[in-house]
Amino acid sequence: MKPFDYVRADTVTRATAAYAARPGAHYLGGGTNLVDLMKLGVEEPAALVDVTRLPLDTVEELPGGGLRVGATVRNSDLAAHPAVRERYPALSQALLAGASGQLRNTATTGGNLLQRTRCPYFQDTAKPCNKREPGSGCGALDGVHRDHAVLGHSAHCIATHPSDMAVALAALDAEVELYGPDGARSLPAAGFHRLPGDRPERDTELRPGELVTAVVLPAATAGLPSLYRKARDRASYAFALASVAAVLRVQDGVVAHAGIAFGALAHRPWRARRAEEALRGAAPTEAAFEHAVDVELSAARPLRDNAYKVPLARGIALDVLTRLAAPARS
Structure with a gap:
């Protein structure tokens, strides 16, 4: 001790x-x-x-239909909150998929964002890991990496971020509010976490001493159809092998808004900007969804043992987008 x-x-x-x-x-x-x-x-x-014990444990209504979620709101309370379930269903689904009831009753919104990778080389102090000990090497590169990144990784780190909640927040255009020595500021949830580059020990864009105080769910995506789906080795509270959160608005027969994020494919939740751009203004057809997802996943660089993640993520994304578009196409 x-x-x-x-x-x-x-x-x-x-x-x-x-x-x-x-x-x-x-x-x-x-x-x-x-x-x-x-x-x-x-x-x-x-x-x-x-x-x-900080006064950050409430979900506050914002003008226009958005929500401010305090950093110490428990995951179980956030998943069950009526406004979250009604306006941001993908977030509730992601939280419920993320952990057991016991963990959700303890885990906080801020802590969920700041959890560290479950890479076994990071968690084992006898093994090399640049994230844990910069300069020691990445044991996973030539070791066991079935669960590791296929997007945005570097020669220094191939770990993935484990959060389900963060994937939904990225797709929903949420903001993360911070407070530190220089005062208050906010960051887009999609830009809160970092790719590893040559500094894999830095998980986020937090400055020294900054504290997550809240997450803001915007009015712009409130009430839009959204969905989260996760593939894992077992149904009982395992970390994702691949996951997708998406929000879709179809208007006048075309996609007016798409927010898509992949989980478990990269060092951070992967906002699929190229797929979103490909869908904007397109009819919500199977062919359009396939094209958009393929454009995004063309950047994948799978490793020896995790190439399966690319078709797995593709299939989940197509299923999620098809389900979201179904009411507009019926």
Whole structure:
């Protein structure tokens, strides 16, 4: 057991001040990922700043039909919230697919975004991992990488991001609100996480000491048909092999808006911008969906053991888009 300081903060400003005063500190939400990594020796924080008592545990109505979700709202509460289920069904579906009921009752919105990869080379301190120990190498490249990235990876890291919720947030054009030493700011959910490049130890665009305070679900995608689907090795709370979240608006016989994101294919939720552009203004036909998805997945660079992910993701995406378009085509 490695000793560490523990601070329970009651305001956002006190939380960030406590973090700044303790080099090597980590913020602690539900702890469903961080505490596990501490047990494995992957994370060794000098201090934990407990943010679960901050006044960030509500879902707030915004003008026009959007929602602001506090960072400490539990995943189970968010998935069951009537406004989320009605206006953003893909988000509720993603949360329910993401973990067991026990974990959802503990895990928080902010913590879900900040969870780290489940790559076994990252979680095993006896193995090389550039994400855990920069410069040590990527053991997965020539090792076991069936579950690893096919999009956006680099020679330094081929890990995938594990969150289901983050995939839905990316497709729904959500924003992530932050507070840190330089004050408040926000980032698009689709740009919150990073590709590995030559700095795989950096999962997100967070600045030092910044705290996730909320996620904003925009009015623009409220009430639009949306869907999340996930393929996994077993139906009982396994991490995704590939997943898709999509929101689709068909107007006057053509696609007026499409938001598509893939999960488990990259170091971050992969917003399918090329597919969206290909669909904009097109009739919602099977041929149009196939063309758009193929345009996006043409960028895939599968590894020795995970080429199956490309046709798997393709099939899920086509199924999701076809289901979303069905009411407009009937």
